[in-house]
Amino acid sequence: MKNTLYTLSVGVVALLLQACNDDDFKNIESDLLGDVNFTSGTYSPDLLVENKSEEKIQTDASSSLLLGHYTQNPFGTKKAKILSQVSLPSTPAVFGRKTKASEDSDKFDEQEKVLEAYLYIPFFSRKTTNINSQNQQVNNYALDSIYGKNDATFDVQVKESNYFLRDIDPNAGFSVNQVYYSNLNVSSQLGTAIGEANHLAIKNEGIKRFHFDNPSTTEDESKNELDELAPGLRIALNPDFFQHKLFDKEGDVALSTSQNFVKYFRGVHISVENLSKNLMMLLNLNEAKIELVYSYKAKVQDKEQQLKDRYEMKLSGIRVNVFENTGENIPTFANNNDVKNIYLSGALGQVAELTLLSDADLKRMREEQWIINDASLLLFVDQSVTYEKEPERLYIYNAETGLVLADYALDATQNASSNSSSMLSHLGKLQKENKKGVYYRLRITQHVADIVRNNAKNVKVGIAVASNVNLSISSRDGALTEDAPIIYFDANNKKKLTKRTTIATPLSTVIYGNSSSVPAEKRLKLQISYTKPK
Known part of the structure; x- marks a missing residue:
């Protein structure tokens, strides 16, 4: 009975303390516990740090892909291209009103002819509507996830891909999906250009489409708006290519099933060149x-x-994001207890792995029956590096499994509809002064408590740049799924796991490490507030 009461009382205290600001700990602990049975304190263990360079990373697990070029020293220039399959709306493909078999039996050739062709890929945007002075509804769009200079001009090239993207991995007994990585080289298997657009620029305007005129009426229906597409890239393609590739093949076995079609028309490859300024777009x-x-x-x-x-x-x-990095100048550190800087970068970039507690730390904490009231990882930004745009969020995860920590599920600020206002306790936003990033706070109280009191495994944790801290994002097939881990290979060709969210941003940051050469007030720190029985 005594042990039960002790556990309950300490558990209540721990929950109350977790809800408090750091400055409140000392007063509340004193008020609740007094000096009779408990004592409290703070502790910062020595952390071990490993910078991990991603030599290649899985990029086939998302429907949000990057396109463009983005430069930031010392991370160099990142280039992103897109390779994607194309799917028929239904099979077998039918153009016009009749199937090819019906045309033949009726002896009536519909003479279908491709007049125009376009590739459309939208940006991510938020739409609001208002009524103008002519009492017309007007759509306004705020673009999201455009990195670099919005006024940059650039050229887009679209080519047919002859590279077959297979679903199943034959090297794994045809039992698992084929995994595609950022270093996929298809340059020798690209056809001629089927579309090019020069001197494009980002626009936050919708793209209006109109009805076709009906020759049976006196009205000109082509003046009537059909719909308005969200802002995005709309590239004119070669109509003759699709006439030959598709329309002239109506009734052919190549267009009879989805499986046959992806073998016949293997997809498109999209790239940008001649950018006037730094620009990377996250496309839907x-x-x-x-x-x-x-x-x-x-x-x-x-x-x-x-x-x-x-x-x-x-x-x-x-769909695969193909990344190419050039001009990286990132130092390496021989000792993981003497790392001056931590380098974090999205797309094909950098992550870090931390060892939080030593065996000696754990032995002491368990023997003294520590109750973890708060455990916060503080990461201070090296402001000597020039940032055009800083990542607002970092992600911390189990480096062995690639999964979230226990604190993720306990964060009361989860907001599925707003990434910017979600997970503010566990994955705190970048704190700024004079518009410059100062530090990130990642609260991992439950994770540390589970290690100390519940004998959970003392795993390494991974730190990565995050484009989105919410779990539900679109996967390969477009369904909303948990943000499953993705694979990357480090500089030693060792297979590792990280979070999918990191490949959807080119942003980077440099964090002060654990080296004694770093000023103490800016050094990487795990700040633990604890209570223990006397």
Whole structure:
């Protein structure tokens, strides 16, 4: 009974203390516990640090892909390209009103002809609407995840890919999905360009589309708005390519099933060149599509008419971000207890692994029956590095499994609809002074408490730049899933795990490490507040 009461009382104290600010700990502990049975204190263990360079990273597990070039020293220049499969809206493919078999049996050739072709990939944006002075609804868009200079100009090139992206890994007994990495080299298997656009610029305007004119009416329906696409890239493609590749193949076995189609038309490769300034775009591939405008003949009330229609194919299936890094100048440190800086970078970049507690620390804490009231990892930004834009969030995770820590599920600030205001306790936002980043606080109280009191494994933790701290993000097939870990290989070709969110941002930061050469007030620190029985 005595042990039960002790456990309950200390547990209540710990919960109350977790809800407090750091300055409140001393007063509250004194008020609740007095000096009779408990004593309290703070402790900062010596941390071990390992910088991990990603030589290649899995990039086929997301529908949010980067495109562009982004430079920041000492991380060099990151270049991002996109390779994606294309899917038919239904099979077998039908153009016009009749199948090819029906055209043949009816002896009526619809003479479908591709007139225009476009590739559309939207930016991420937030839409608001208002009514203008003409009493018309106007859509306004605020763009998200555009890194670098919004006024940069750039060229986009789209090529047919002849590289077959297979679903299943034959080297694993055809039992698991094939994994694709950032270093996938398909340059020798690209066809000629099927679309090019020069001197493009980012615009936050919607893209209006209009109805086709109906020749059976006196009204010109082509003046009537059909819809408005969210802001994004809309690249004119070569109509003749799709006439030959698709429309002339109507009724062919290549267009009869989805499986046959992805073997026949293996996808598109998208790249940017000639950027006038630093620019990287995070694009929403879930809403990306190829739009074909075509004409065809049809009989309407026994009269032949020339009509128009649209045929749209999604960029779905397997999508891979191909990354290339050049000009990196990141130092290495021989001793993990004497690391001056921690280098963190998204896309194909850098993560860190930390050992939080030594065996001696754990032995002492367990023998003295410590109750962990708060455990916060403080990471101070090296402001001598020039940042065009700093990452607002970092992610901490189990480096062995790639999964979140126990504190993630306990954070009462989880907000699935707003990344910026979610997980503010566990994964604190970058704290700034004069618009410059100063430090991050990652609260890992439950993780440390589980190690000390519940004999949880004292695993290394990973630290990575995060584009999104919420778990539910789009996966390969477009469904919302838990943010499963992804694979990367380090400089020693060792297979490691990290969070998917880190590949969706090019941003980087340099953090002060654990070296004695770092000023004490800026040194990497795990600050533990504890209570223990006397």
